[in-house]
Amino acid sequence: MRWQFFKRARRDEDFANEVASHLALEADRLVQLGLPPEEAMRAARRAFGNTATAREQFHEAHRALWLEHLTQDVRYALRAMRRRPGFTAIAILTIALSIGLNTTIFSIFDAVALRPLSLGGSNPVLSLYQEFHRARGGGRKVSGGASLFSLPEYLEYRDQNSVFSGLAAYVPEFTAALDTDARPVRGQLTSCNYFEVLEAAPVIGRGFAPSECVGDDAGPVAVISHDLWQTKYAADPAILGKTVRLNRIPLTIIGVAAPGFQGTEIVVPTFWAPLTMQWALSGRAAQASQLHEENLSWLAVIGRLKERLTLSGARANLRVIAARLDQKYSGRTTRLLVEKARLLAQPEARGIVFAVGGVFLAAVGLVLLVACANLANLFLVRAASRQREIAVRLATGASRWRIVRQLLTESLLIALLGGCLGTVLAQGSASAIAALITSDPGSTPLRIPVGIDLRVFGYALLLTVGTGLAFGLAPALQATRPDLIRALKQEDYDPEGGRTWLRRSLVGIQVAVCLVLLMAAGLLLRGLKRAQTVDPGFVMNGVTTLSFDLQREGYTAAQASAFELALATSLRGLPGVDEVALAATVPLGSAHTSSPFRAPENPQLSVELNVVSAGFFRSVRIPLVRGRDFNSAETAAGGHVVIVNESAARKFWPGQDALGKLLHDSQDRGYTVVGVARDAEVSALGQEHVPFLFFAATPSEGLEIKTAIVRSTGSDPSSAIRAAALSLDPDLHINTGSLRDVLGPYLQVSALTAALSAILGALALLLASIGIYGTVAYAVWRRTREIGIRAALGADSGKVIGLIVYQAMRPVAIGAVIGTGLCLGAS
């Protein structure tokens, strides 16, 4: 018999006292019978039993006993697992796949949103963001995120705080053309203490000096990334002092960042330049300097905490400064967000990342749940086949808890093995996914530093233990339920028993879920194919686009307008070219802006718009259903005219003819409608009936124009178009492509979603098959005797098999019907 430990209300010492008291009482009795006291004590001990004294010692060190039980349980579990290697392998693999999937998603989520950046250095680096409440009148301008700071605000925090050894500010992402390279690069414009605060001194040269930050244009210098130094400059040791041109502004290279230093944002910077160069690098013609703007969000702020200071201490100190600023700028209340620096730390980005991450984690969590249900099924079968053994053990005095614990040890062991394998898988797949995301040369260079840290490990462990309990507990409890008599008598006949409905509905649900996933994958794939042959209401074939950004190149509006005029003329002269138009953005492009407009007597409405030259509608074949195209007089003189699409016409002038009507912008300038264009999916694919406005490209809007649209017949004109543009300005950064390229992002998103749901669907299918196997195996096991009787009475085996298959397939069929219904309902 074993000692029972499940109620440890009594202390071991108390129990030892009780045993001692017993021995004393027995010795007393023996002394009364005439034994000498010493002899009596020995006899009492003997009567209690040698093992008992040994146990007593064990009891005092019950930790050792626990360990003994545990090793016993583990050995028992290992034996059981070895006896059924196929079963064990399936169980471990199921867990490995589903925990691997979950851990993969979580480790990516952890890498971008949860894990503090490992920036090296002595003390932690904190990030600062701010949110405004009841900003009266609003009016705050935003460039790159509403939670960023203005320079005067940053200086206030930098100079007044007593918790940071240094506080730096930077523009999180600044895109610039590098020399004459076709592809723009990303960089950061930083305060001049940036490299000191991050304790990331350049390997060659130096960081920025305070004198380079005293005012606009004070520091025409740059630090380049180690990567750029190696690829573009072939690790030239004499790099310092060379000139690099960013957006045509010459900057002197004063340093090469340490290898591996990638700043504090998810976008990997290629260069760093002082904040004071922002105006020059952004094109002076377009706007004023931002340095002295007090009500503009444009700088991210990070600080290195002083020795021995805590996060909460820092928060308290910074809040005082925030309150002082609130007094200075009345009508606003600032809420400061001070955290350890993370990759995606901006509150706006975090909102999106947490929402998306939550959806993904929930989706893969569902798969894990299905896996648990399956394994529970399998373990029920296992436990059922061991019911007699368990019943015998219960009858001979083993406690239920002890047996439950043994069964649980087995499922936890399997879960742990699966979890370990899954975590290893996750390591590989997370890195592979991160590499896939970050390797696309056409997109923004990102970094996703996935890796196993304590958080990922803890998550995997939590899932693993949860999984082990989830699929082990129910079978263990059921197997040991105190219904011994029946188990001992082995009354197995239970054809439609009450407990099977749960298993059957589990199978049905699984089938339904995996059908939904597989059908979703199929539908998405079909959609993908359709997207390539879709008619968006305009014609993409035969259109080549040329894109440029004259504002970034430092043009003035007049220069830009002259360039565009010359460009259009020279493009029209190219062989095979039928039509040339200029526009702010191509149809379906990502750079559409929207602005509020109203027709007299109607409420204001925010509408998307494009700025186009005459000929735009002909070049992309959008028919004008009323009125006419812009004429050259209007585009040249800046006539206040607009062409609206049918939806806009309906929205602004319901039931009336829009032609000749007046449309007002937010500054109350009036624009006469000269034409109505047929609705087309110009703003987003699949959104045909959305109001849209086309404004005439006038000379004053030269900097807005960023693309030329060329319709041609015959051979690909892109090289001729490039040549024509470069002959006007040899330093221009241009890109040519087909108008069809705008579909790229749409295709990519659907391809990714289709792939994901296909993987999930396949996994669910695998799990469902395991589940069905489990149910059938269980049913057959329970009915072995009945089947034997049927066979003995002359039923042929075909009929018996038919019966079993019929009963097993019924929940499958029901699940399939439900799944199909769900798909039909959703599509």
Added chain:
Amino acid sequence: MSTNKAVDRAAILQGTLDLLILRTLALGAHHGHGIVLAIQHGSREALLVDHGSLYPALQRMEANGWIRGKWGVSDNNRRARFYELTADGRKQLSKEAGEWRRIAQAVTLVLGPELAGG
């Protein structure tokens, strides 16, 4: 163990010990040593309680809520843990006693009148 000292005395059947303890305690609170003596005495020394297996049984029964233990002082002034029956224990006693009687009766019926040499 002690069984070899008295071969004519039956070691208590597994599972029967609980019943005997419950019955003993139904007459009043006892400490462990007292329970051993009471069972031996009550069975006219026919049943032998292994001292070492009594305490696990007591612990299990206490955990099941059938009995409750409290420290007190024995007749000869030694500190000892006294056990008493709870309401649950009383129920358990009547259930187990009933079962035992049914089985004993059934076995007796099967055995029938004493046969020669049986």
